[in-house]
Amino acid sequence: MPGPTHVQATxxxxxxxxxxxxxxxxxxxxxxxxxxxxxxxxxxxxxCGACTVLFDGxxxxxxxxxxxxxxxxxxxxxxxxxTADGLHPIQQAFLENAALQCGICTPGFIVxxxxxxxxxxxxxxxxxxxxxxxxxCRCTGYDKIVRAVLDAGEKMx
Amino acid sequence: MVANIVLSEVEYxxxxxxxxxxxxxxxxxxxxxxxPDITLKGLLHGKVLRSPYxxxxxxxxxxxxxxxxxxxRAIITAQDLPxxxxxxxxxxAGYQALKFASDHVLAGGKVLFKGHPVAAxxxxxxxxAEEAAKLIKVEYEELPPVMSVVEAMAxxxxxxxxxxxxxxxxxxSQTASNxxxxxxxxxxxxxxxxxxxxxxxxxxxxxxxxxxxxIEPHNGTALWSADGQLDVWCSTQxxxxxxxxxxxxxxxxxxxxKVTPMEMGGGFGGKxxxxxxxxxxxxxxxSGQPVKLVMNRVEVFEASGPAAGSWIxxxxxxxxxxxxxxxxxxxxxxxxxxxxxxAMSAAMCAFACYDYPNGLLDAxxxxxxxxxxQAYRAPGSPQAAYAVESVVDELCEKLGIDPFEFRLxxxxxxxxxxxxxxxxxxxxxxxxxxxxxxxDHYQTPVDVQPSGKLRGRGVASGFWFNRGFVxxxxxxxxxxxxxxxxxxxxxxxxxxxxxxxxxxEALGIAYEDIKPSxxxxxxxxxxxxxxxxxxxxxxxxxxxxxxxxxxxxxIERAAAIWEAKVEDVExxxxxxxxxxxxxxxxxxxxxxxxxxxxxxxxxxxxxxxxPGEGNSFxxxxxxxxxxxDTGKVDILRYTAIQDCGKAVHPSYVxxxxxxGAAQGIGWALNEEYFFNGQGQMTNSSFLDYRMPISLDLPxxxxxxxxxxxxxxxxGVRGVGETPIVPPLAAIANxxxxxxxxxxxxxxxxxxxxxxxLWSQNGS
Numbered sequence: 001m002p003g004p005t006h007v008q009a010t011x012x013x014x015x016x017x018x019x020x021x022x023x024x025x026x027x028x029x030x031x032x033x034x035x036x037x038x039x040x041x042x043x044x045x046x047x048c049g050a051c052t053v054l055f056d057g058x059x060x061x062x063x064x065x066x067x068x069x070x071x072x073x074x075x076x077x078x079x080x081x082x083t084a085d086g087l088h089p090i091q092q093a094f095l096e097n098a099a100l101q102c103g104i105c106t107p108g109f110i111v112x113x114x115x116x117x118x119x120x121x122x123x124x125x126x127x128x129x130x131x132x133x134x135x136x137c138r139c140t141g142y143d144k145i146v147r148a149v150l151d152a153g154e155k156m157x
Numbered sequence: 158m159v160a161n162i163v164l165s166e167v168e169y170x171x172x173x174x175x176x177x178x179x180x181x182x183x184x185x186x187x188x189x190x191x192x193p194d195i196t197l198k199g200l201l202h203g204k205v206l207r208s209p210y211x212x213x214x215x216x217x218x219x220x221x222x223x224x225x226x227x228x229x230r231a232i233i234t235a236q237d238l239p240x241x242x243x244x245x246x247x248x249x250a251g252y253q254a255l256k257f258a259s260d261h262v263l264a265g266g267k268v269l270f271k272g273h274p275v276a277a278x279x280x281x282x283x284x285x286a287e288e289a290a291k292l293i294k295v296e297y298e299e300l301p302p303v304m305s306v307v308e309a310m311a312x313x314x315x316x317x318x319x320x321x322x323x324x325x326x327x328x329x330s331q332t333a334s335n336x337x338x339x340x341x342x343x344x345x346x347x348x349x350x351x352x353x354x355x356x357x358x359x360x361x362x363x364x365x366x367x368x369x370x371x372i373e374p375h376n377g378t379a380l381w382s383a384d385g386q387l388d389v390w391c392s393t394q395x396x397x398x399x400x401x402x403x404x405x406x407x408x409x410x411x412x413x414x415k416v417t418p419m420e421m422g423g424g425f426g427g428k429x430x431x432x433x434x435x436x437x438x439x440x441x442x443x444s445g446q447p448v449k450l451v452m453n454r455v456e457v458f459e460a461s462g463p464a465a466g467s468w469i470x471x472x473x474x475x476x477x478x479x480x481x482x483x484x485x486x487x488x489x490x491x492x493x494x495x496x497x498x499x500a501m502s503a504a505m506c507a508f509a510c511y512d513y514p515n516g517l518l519d520a521x522x523x524x525x526x527x528x529x530x531q532a533y534r535a536p537g538s539p540q541a542a543y544a545v546e547s548v549v550d551e552l553c554e555k556l557g558i559d560p561f562e563f564r565l566x567x568x569x570x571x572x573x574x575x576x577x578x579x580x581x582x583x584x585x586x587x588x589x590x591x592x593x594x595x596x597d598h599y600q601t602p603v604d605v606q607p608s609g610k611l612r613g614r615g616v617a618s619g620f621w622f623n624r625g626f627v628x629x630x631x632x633x634x635x636x637x638x639x640x641x642x643x644x645x646x647x648x649x650x651x652x653x654x655x656x657x658x659x660x661x662e663a664l665g666i667a668y669e670d671i672k673p674s675x676x677x678x679x680x681x682x683x684x685x686x687x688x689x690x691x692x693x694x695x696x697x698x699x700x701x702x703x704x705x706x707x708x709x710x711x712i713e714r715a716a717a718i719w720e721a722k723v724e725d726v727e728x729x730x731x732x733x734x735x736x737x738x739x740x741x742x743x744x745x746x747x748x749x750x751x752x753x754x755x756x757x758x759x760x761x762x763x764x765x766x767x768p769g770e771g772n773s774f775x776x777x778x779x780x781x782x783x784x785x786d787t788g789k790v791d792i793l794r795y796t797a798i799q800d801c802g803k804a805v806h807p808s809y810v811x812x813x814x815x816x817g818a819a820q821g822i823g824w825a826l827n828e829e830y831f832f833n834g835q836g837q838m839t840n841s842s843f844l845d846y847r848m849p850i851s852l853d854l855p856x857x858x859x860x861x862x863x864x865x866x867x868x869x870x871x872g873v874r875g876v877g878e879t880p881i882v883p884p885l886a887a888i889a890n891x892x893x894x895x896x897x898x899x900x901x902x903x904x905x906x907x908x909x910x911x912x913x914l915w916s917q918n919g920s
Contacts, residue, residue, distance in 0.1 A: 012168065021284075023284065031194075033233040036187075037187070037190070037194035038186065038187020038188065039187070039192075040191070040193075040372075040373070040422070040450075041193065041374070042372040042373065042374070042422075042843075043453075043454040043842065043843050044453055044454065045842060045843075045844075046456065047454075047842055047843035047844045048372055048454075048843050050372055054427060061252070074876075078186065078187035079186070079187050081186070082186045087185065087186070088181070091185040091186060094181075094185050095177050095178070095181045095182070095185055096177065097805075097808075098175070098178075098183070098651075098808035098809055098811075098812055099183065100184055101423075101649070101650030101651065101809070101812055101816065102371070102373070102420075102421060102422050102423040102424075102649060102650055103180075103184035103185075103189060103420065103422070104191060104371075104372045104373040104422025104423060105372050105422075106184055106185060107185075107187045109427075114503070116599070125856075128851075129852050130852060132851045133850045133851055133852045134850075135851070136372055136843060136850065137372070137847060137851075138369075138370045138371055138372055138423050138816070138820070139650055139812070139816045140424060140673075140812055140815060140816050140852055141713070141812075141815035141816045141818055141819030141854060141857050142809075142812075142818075142819070142849075142850075142851040143815045143819075143854075143856050144579070144601050144808070144812060144815070145851070146851065153406075
């Protein structure tokens, strides 16, 4: 087994240095190496979206990316959305629309929605449902999530 | 068109409003601590070695190579459970129960499902634990698996347990059997009832095993200290249930076990049983360090849940005027590897929507080589309603009566006696049926069908008991005039909000001034699980009662400060005032600010086991489109109508109705455990076990019908479970309307639809 590798990357706008084993996923690095447990593990095989992060602005399942792959790249996680001034409009919309129940899928949905609304704040219901098809929620039936994303899009225009 | 309608008769200050939930910010910024998020100094990670076979005898386990693997700190097998060193004589009547509970946690003599835990390893990191677990050598003698209730009940069936006997109508069978129990509920004379009927319909139905599908995997972390104190952190619907289950299998006093419930990433009934917690405890005891175990998704599917698969036969008769004369059903629900399916609950729910003179129900709890089935939202009721509501639809068609008209003619109402005995208090089935019939959805014809597609509409109703049971709350008046509410109920999806709203209403203070939190088992009185649609009702009553106590103590304190008689002081709209001296007046916050210098904190607690939970009814309407060429079924429009009593937080009530409907849609159309010939699950991933995604569903419209529950001061009744009951039959009925084919087996996959369409056409 090769030893740990030094990785330097930008996570939520901050330069981060860490050691990681080649077999460790980005999800494992975030949660177990860096203590950033806001990104959730639901399946560890790319089928639930709970671990969604932005990787150079594109949404990815962090369980399908190796930790070493983020060398020199930019990652945004759920911890990077709110600022000292307050919540991100998507976070606020999720609260106001009661778009979370148990909350375990919520970070993944919010980050995935950011990936869409940053580019297309005017996305309609069909576009949102298509975009979020890789994120599973078992509590809500998606209704209030879709409404929250529509609502947030209005505010981000 | 209004998407979400609330039919309210009574308005309150806080109840019925839609405030932001108290735990909301933590959950949208990723700070909330769920079970797998915990870390402790010196934490070890565990991995479970599981059976590759559905049914086999364990001949030997050799852990020596794994023990020598670098980084391994502890290994356990069933020999490490107290049961292994207890004799049948010592345990007496409790022998079998402890055997089943212990074997479920770690298999002793036999493995009874693929994924059954056989051993567990603790190591410095999860990868090492996984590598070491693979080095444990287990020798098995394979046995034939028994996978369905029909197979398990057949004469000469292979037995899972050679010491399981059927408890049937008060008698124990002479020979061992896979049928753990047979119960019967009876009223009137069904033979006579069927003789009086103009139309009788009798059909058989089957449903597959389905999983609760929570996104957060099971997890458990434990620290067993040298003094015997055992601390546990886990995701559970009931910390006290984990404590008592742990005490049972570990033979350890409850007073030495502290369970801290972490935030919970979905349960739906599936996070009540213990799985990893006792393994973490034993590994911690052996290693002297804290140990965490988290299941992967394959383990969640193969070794937790599922909900019971079923075989159900229903026979119903009605007169030409559409009055039911007799209702009969046989219901066999699989329990998985150990007894305890919801067969009896299914039987009691089956005809609960109807007032009928003659009935006979036989329910069977049957063991098969699947993981031990667990509760899943209204356990047993969806399977039963699928069968019964399909037969009702056929009766309506044969009699030429509108499905709502038929249901209204036979609807249960206040005073109707259920077959198992209880008489309904005020219930809202009739109001739901009327609201459904007059809803825009039902009043609008099904859209014209595009070519190649078939469209239809179905309706169905559903029932769940709702529950009371024990809840505890501790309230503390803080010096700044806020009130802390500490409760034993875990928050699955808005409990903090609904309890804070009820507390604010009872005290007459602001919602934002209520600070709800959830305690560990050392810090609050016993509280039953969050489940059974009981928490908003029962824990709500606990906080309302404790709030009355807070008010009384504030009156007493004001009287002491004013040197007045207690009976001369009153609490009106969060103001303390003297009844005859208008000079003597203090606001809630003013008195709170003086508590520390006038006798100390004001606190109150309530421990309650309330009667008066209001039963719950729902009616769903669904439009489907069936693709004639592929057999795929799409949901075009969906409306869920339910008597929720007074909705405390309507948004979260709607969320329950929408989420339950979505789970029911998955159950009806896609979800299914596939087993190969060896009884091994072959679709244990979210890719192959296909739960509804956002693209599969339309917006789900809701109508909250508020028929106040007389057993609660604000009329609250449970909400969460009933929404999963009607969808299965509503969708099957809609598919019939679209295609003319009655689907009698779930899930209604494209393949089954095509088969049915082809046999209909004779091709």
